[in-house]
Amino acid sequence: MLVMTGHAKKLSDLGIVIPNRLGINRVLQSLPPSYKNFVMNYNMQNMNKEFPELFGMLKAAEIEIKKEHQVLMVNKTTSFKKQGKSKGKFKKGGKKAATPPMKPKNGPKPDAECYYCKEKGHGSDAAADPRPSSAALLAVVVANQAAGVAMVISNRGVPVLTTATPPPPAPTAPPAAPSHAPSWDYNAMYQNAPSYGSAFPAYGGDWVMDSGASSHVTGSSGVNLVTGKWIFRHKLHPDGTLARYKARWVVRGFTQQPGIDYGETFSPVVKPATIRVVLSIATANSWPIHQMDVKNAFLHGELAETVYCQQPSGFIDSAHPTHVCRLNKSLYGLKQAPRTWFVRFTTFLHTLGFVTSKCDTSLFIFRRGSEVAYLLLYVDDIILTANTSTLLSSTIASLNREFSMTDLGDIHHFLGINVHRNAHGLFLSQQQYALEILDRAGLLNCHPVSTPVDTTSKVSLTAGTPFENPSLYRSLAGALQYLTLTRPDLTYAVQQVCLFMHAPTDAHFQLIKRILRYIRGTSHFGLQLHRHSTHDLVAYSDADWAGCPDTRKSTSGFGVFLGNNLVSWSSKRQNTVSRSSAEAEYRAVANCVAESCWLRMLLVELHRPPTRATVVYCDNISAVYLSSNPVQHQRTKHVEIDLHFVCDKVALGEARVLHVPTGSQYADIFTKGLPSSIFEDFRSSLNVTSSAVQTAGGC
Structure with a gap:
């Protein structure tokens, strides 16, 4: 590389400046095969480096290649082959069979054309490669230019002589230095070289130093030094196409030590029910809903601890190679990075007049006179809605001044959920994600079924033989859990398969395949949020008494509607065994009332208080009587806590427990498998519909 740099300088002195990209490409082409991964990453990231910068990156890559070579040599010298065994194959008679000779490769076709000489009858492997090395090629170019012979390079890297032309006259004055001249000073490297933007986060490499993220200090053996690495990945559009590298x-982060360079690490995210409530309110009032993204959010966090980090490989300060970085701000990978970012963002929102919700710490509420705005934060993804366009625009402008933001406009794709506005309101779906799950399981072309759960029997914990790929089972079960964000009809089926993740069997995997076959026929289904004018809550509660064949524990399920919109639902195995169906149903009612009380407090904070008590429908008459008449006897004494909780809420006027016939108990879909006709009816009542058909709601 140094030889090629010298030849390029000579050409520059002769008045012929080789473009930087051409010179870099020649260097990359001349690298040995061991640098294949480095060249691939360089081209994928479209890095536009100068020669000194590339030299530093190659030195770092050379060190890594040597380490890999040493590991390979160790593995190569360690042999575990048994001695004294013959390597040949044996026939039944005991004689060693001769190894058949390798078949000769077919030669080139008679009309094949050589890649280099363009003659027919032989391939490129039979001809000598006429391409000189990159260094030799530049040497030839320098010699011919000095002699007045012009030369161009063909697309195959072969020098081609052209008509002799005199070289252009040498410039009388040296060209002006570029405005961003490369420098090996560490500060200047980040502040003056915009070409680093493709390698470092935040599009501009000035983040690491200009933002005060780190500063150089002399290395010390008495501190914990955190190491780092480069991560390359593809940024995709919502449809799966490539957006950028x-x-x-x-x-x-695993090299950090607790109590030394990190403390608290917890950072909250917004609850799915909160998202649905805010979207329902915004849809009912026809408010604009904007989606925003924070660029490099974790780099904004300010560290309270003292953290030392090694210099990035390939960008080591040549003047201070033994120095380390003392981090003043957070970097990706730090254990406290999510928490520092959340604290930083929350502090700024408070200066704008937003208040953190007590029901959900990732919900921020603004109220000034008649102006109202809601902001939801999920790590670095933001949903912002307001009742006036002026308030919305001013909030976006304030966020852009403080952070590097991307305003994605009207909400359309949030956390993998497609949001589509239609005549009824908002339609939430995860069709692309559902198809990805099917593809991962190899069931993209499977035959669909009408229900996700078989109604004939329940699978035991020990049924079947151990599944050969438990990681695949757990991966699919976790993916299905995320799919339930917009598919409440899958909640019970997914809850059942998640019970066996610690020791899955073949019988359990058949349950997952049943769910996937149901998804194959309903991948275009989603959750419809209707426009409504009421903010009252209606809930349905149910329990499957002693449904578990192993423990005889019951399964609780509920669904809570805000107006006509389903905003919260659950299917969960109860913690204790219930001695009667009334006890199981009453525990389910207690869970449903607890969720309803939380939603009521959330609506009060959103300045949309309910106008009447939450109606909880239950199909067990005994449980309904217990909620209004706290009769104490031997069969209910051990559920006294749940009994007092529900009765207190009923007495305060926050809840009413009413009876509903089993045929109208929509929460049955969260506790048991149902026949296809009943299942489809209840599914429609939960507003789970096709993207082309929407119902009027179930309340």
Whole structure:
């Protein structure tokens, strides 16, 4: 590389400046095969480096290649082959069979054309490669230019002589230095070289130093030094197409030590029910809903602890190679990075007049006179809605001034959920995600079924033989859990398969395949949020008494509607065994009332208080009587806590427990498998419909 740099300088002195990209490409082409991964990453990231910068990156890559070579040599010298065994194959008679000779490769076709000489009858492997090395090629170019012979390089890297032309006259004055001249000073490297933007986060490499993220200090053996690595990945559009290439230097958080360079790490995210409530209110009032994204959110966090990190590989300060970085701000990979970002963002929102919700700490509420705005935060993804366009625009402008933001406009794709406005309101779906799950399981072309759960029997914990790929089972079960964000009809089926993740069997995997076959026929289904004018809550509660064949524990399920919109639902195995169906149903009612009380407090904070008590429908008459008449006897004494809780809420006028016939108990879909006709009816009542057909709601 140094020889090629010298030849390029000579050409520059002769008045012929080789473009930087051409010179870099020649260097990359001349690298040995061991640098294949480095060249691939360089081209994928479209890095536009100068020669000194590339030299530093190659030195770092050379060190890594040597380490890999040493590991390969160790593995190569360690042999576990048994001695004294013959390598040949044996026939039944005991004689060693001769190894058949390898078949000769077919030669090139008679009309095949050589890649280099363009003659027919032989391939490129039979002809000598006429391409000189990159260094030799530049040497030839320098010699011919000095002699007045013009030369161009063909697309195959072969020099081609052209008509002799005199070289252009040498410039009388040296060209002006570029505005962003490369420098090996560490500060200047980040502040003056915009070409680093494709390698470092935040599009501009000035983040690491200009933002005060780190500063150089002399290395010390008495501190914990956090290491790091480069991460390359693809940024995709919502439809799965490539958006851009990304490269980011991240630190290895597992090298941190608790109590020394990190403390608290917890960072909250917004609850799915909160998202649905806010979207329902915004849809009912026809408010604009904007979606925003924070660029490199974790780089905004300010560290309270003292953290030392090694210099990024390939960008080591040549003047201070032994120095380390003392981090003043957070970097990706730090254990406390999510928490520091959340604290930083929350503090700024408070200066704008937003208040953190007590029901959900990732919900921020603004109220000034008649102006109202809601902001939802999920790590670095933001949903912002307001009742006036002026308030919405001013909030977006304030966020852009403080952080590097991307305003994605009207909400359309949030956390993998497609949001589509239609004549009825908002339609939430995860069709693309559902198809990805099917593809991962190899069931993209399977035959669909009408229900996700078989109604004939329930699978035991020990049924079947151990599944050969438990990781696949757990991966699919976790993916299905996320799919229930917009598919409440899958909740019970997914809850059942998640019970066996610690020791899955073949019988349990058949349950997952049944769910996937149901998804195959309903991948275009989603949750419809209707426009409504009421903010009252209606809930349905149910329990499957002693449904577990192993423990005889019951399954509780509920669904809570805000107006006509289903905003919260659950299917969960009860913690204790119930001695009667009334006890199981009453525990389910208690869970449903607890969720309803939380939603009521949330609506009060959103300045949309309910106008009447939450109606909880239950199909067990004994449980309904217990909620209004707290009769104490031997069969209910051990559920006294749940009994007092529900009765207190009924006495305060916050809840009413009423009886509903089993045929209208929509919560049955969360506790047991149902026949296809009943299942489809209840599914429609939950507003789970096709993207082309929407119902009027179930309340």
